[in-house]
Amino acid sequence: MKAVVKTESGYDHMEYMDIPEPEATGDLVKIKIAYSGICGTDLHAFKGTYASTKPPVVLGHEFSGIVVDVGPDVKNVKVGDRVTSETTFKTCGVCPMCLSKDYNLCGNRQGLGTQINGSMAEYLVSREESVHVLPDNVSLLSASLTEPLACGVHSVIEKGQVQPGDICVVFGAGAIGQMVSQVAKSQGATVIVAGLTQDAERFKLALAAGADRCVDQMQEDLKAIVMEMTNNVGADKCFECSGAVPALNKALEIVRRKGTVVQMGVFANSHESIWTDLILHREIVYVGSRSQKPSSWKKAIELMRDGTVVPEKIATYLTPLENWREGFDKMIAGEVTKGIIVLDDSLK
Ligand SMILES: [Zn+2]
Ligand SMILES: [Zn+2]
Numbered sequence: 001m002k003a004v005v006k007t008e009s010g011y012d013h014m015e016y017m018d019i020p021e022p023e024a025t026g027d028l029v030k031i032k033i034a035y036s037g038i039c040g041t042d043l044h045a046f047k048g049t050y051a052s053t054k055p056p057v058v059l060g061h062e063f064s065g066i067v068v069d070v071g072p073d074v075k076n077v078k079v080g081d082r083v084t085s086e087t088t089f090k091t092c093g094v095c096p097m098c099l100s101k102d103y104n105l106c107g108n109r110q111g112l113g114t115q116i117n118g119s120m121a122e123y124l125v126s127r128e129e130s131v132h133v134l135p136d137n138v139s140l141l142s143a144s145l146t147e148p149l150a151c152g153v154h155s156v157i158e159k160g161q162v163q164p165g166d167i168c169v170v171f172g173a174g175a176i177g178q179m180v181s182q183v184a185k186s187q188g189a190t191v192i193v194a195g196l197t198q199d200a201e202r203f204k205l206a207l208a209a210g211a212d213r214c215v216d217q218m219q220e221d222l223k224a225i226v227m228e229m230t231n232n233v234g235a236d237k238c239f240e241c242s243g244a245v246p247a248l249n250k251a252l253e254i255v256r257r258k259g260t261v262v263q264m265g266v267f268a269n270s271h272e273s274i275w276t277d278l279i280l281h282r283e284i285v286y287v288g289s290r291s292q293k294p295s296s297w298k299k300a301i302e303l304m305r306d307g308t309v310v311p312e313k314i315a316t317y318l319t320p321l322e323n324w325r326e327g328f329d330k331m332i333a334g335e336v337t338k339g340i341i342v343l344d345d346s347l348k
Contacts, residue, residue, distance in 0.1 A: 003121035004324045004341075006055045010048040013055070016322055021123050023069075028125040029077050030069040031085065034347040035144035035318075036119040037062030038331050038339040040174070045114075046328055052114045060120035061087040061113030064134070064143035066347050074128045084146045086130035086297055089116040104154075104291045120324065120341055132297060135305040140347060142304055144340060145179075145311035150292035150300040151264065152179030156187065158296060159289040160237050160262045164188030169226060169235045170211075171195075171251060172242030173202035175338045176264060178209065178314045180239045185210040186308040192235075194222050194247070202337050209313045217250075226254045240265050245272035252278040252286075260285040314338045318345075 003019045024030035042059045044050035053059075067081040077083065091098045092108040103109060112118045112126060134143050156162050166189040170181050173195040184191045192213045193206045203214035213229075215222045226235050234256030240248045243265035251261045252275050261284055279286050292300075303309040317336040319327045327339040 001122040002321055003058045003117070004060070004321060005058055006045055006053060008055050009053075012046065013048070014046060014059075014325075016324060019058070019121070022117065022125040024071045024074075024125055026071045027073040027128045028071045029067055029074055029083070029085075029128055029131050030123055030125050031063075031065040031083060031131075032068045032123055032347065033063050033065040033119050033121065033343040034140040034345065035064055036060040036341045036343060037144050037148065037175075037315075038327050038341060039148070040176075042113070043328060043332055046332075050114075052111070054115045057113070057115065058117035058119075058121045058124075059113050060118035060341070061111060062144055062147040063119035063124065064140040064146070065124075065343070067131075068123070070128075077128055077131050077133065082134045082136075082140065082143070083131050084134060084143045085112070085126040085132065086150075086292075086294065087111045087113065087147060088130050089127060101294050104293045120321065122343060132301055135301065137307075138301070138304045139312060141315055141340070142310060142312040145175075145315065145338070146297065146300050146304070147292065148175050148179045149183070149304070149309060149311050150296040151176060151289075152183040153299045153303070154292045154296040155239060155262050155264050155289035156180055156183040157299060159287050160239065160260055162187045162189050162237055166190070166236040167226075167230055168192070169194055169222075169238045169251065169254060171238065171240050171244075171247040172265060173199040173206055173214070173337075174241065175314060177239075177241040178202070178206055178337065179311065180241055180264070181206050181211045182209050182309045182311075183303065184239075186303055189237075190229075192226065192229075194250075195242075198334060205314055205316070205337055209310070222250065223254050230256070234259060236260070237262070243267055245269070245274060249275045252284060255282075255284055257282045258285070260287065262287050262289050264289050315340045318342050
């Protein structure tokens with residue numbers, strides 16, 4: 001089968017090539033892939049700056065497709081099921097994090113598209129525990145973005161505990177910021193998306209998907225806007241999805257006393273100083289949100305089923321597998337918010 005493989009560490013070293021089809025042994029489910037999202041971590045893998053990637057490996061961990069075979073130990077998933085899958089392929093199964101199903105925090109976790117062959121290929125195998133059968137009304141295109149949506153659910157609902165009426169500021173208008181914005185809206189919050197002048201197109205996507213206000217911080221004073229909207233109290237919750245330390249410091253500055261700041265972004269330069277005094281003197285709850293876990297997936301699929309969140313609204317660029325390089329280039333250049341690789345769009 002055709003696949004996009006990271007053949008060795010370092011910059012690029014990626015190839016569109018033929019590899020053997022995987023087999024559905026044990027508890028594995030074999031999936032014919034319909035769509036595979038291009039994630040920021042795939043771009044880091046391309047650049048050779050993502051330490052978790054263990055080449056040679058097929059990239060891709062955001063996908064949907066149809067089950068074509070199941071191993072002898074598979075109990076509930078059937079051939080023909082429309083599915084997506086969590087990225088967890090293997091965990092230690094015995095650590096406290098595994099026992100509470102916080103698989104995102106297991107120190108011995110192995111994931112699809114990083115250590116185990118991922119979804120930028122015609123077929124993939126995933127363990128049954130990770131596979132989710134889709135409701136009929138959820139499109140395979142939207143379902144391919146369940147993983148970034150689940151990251152948004154983990155951050156907004158499980159970590160940020162957003163309530164109806166909360167005023168939320170989302171820093172970053174990329175795919176994760178867009179998912180966080182949509183999930184916060186689904187919970188009844190007022191949502192402000194903060195970005196830069198280059199985010200103009202992304203702001204349009206965010207507004208079309210329900211965000212209340214977008215702020216270009218190079219042209220407008222975010223703090224003044226938030227203070228005016230909150231009678232000088234500050235935002236209830238801020239979500240850092242841009243990976244920039246100055247954005248985190250701005251979040252600490254505009255969140256209200258006893259407010260919550262959730263960090264999802266990964267900082268390239270973690271030596272820049274964070275305004276920790278504000279955390280202390282204003283009793284800010286500063287919390288990390290790392291990827292997603294089984295409970296986040298369950299909720300993400302419910303939100304799609306209910307139609308309160310429609311991930312495919314951000315899928316503005318689709319391209320076939322052999323054209324993967326253009327997709328990566330456009331994502332790296334910031335020309336598209338979310339690139340999707342099409343493996344087989346005849347699957348419904
Ligand atoms: Zn991802
Ligand atoms: Zn574990």
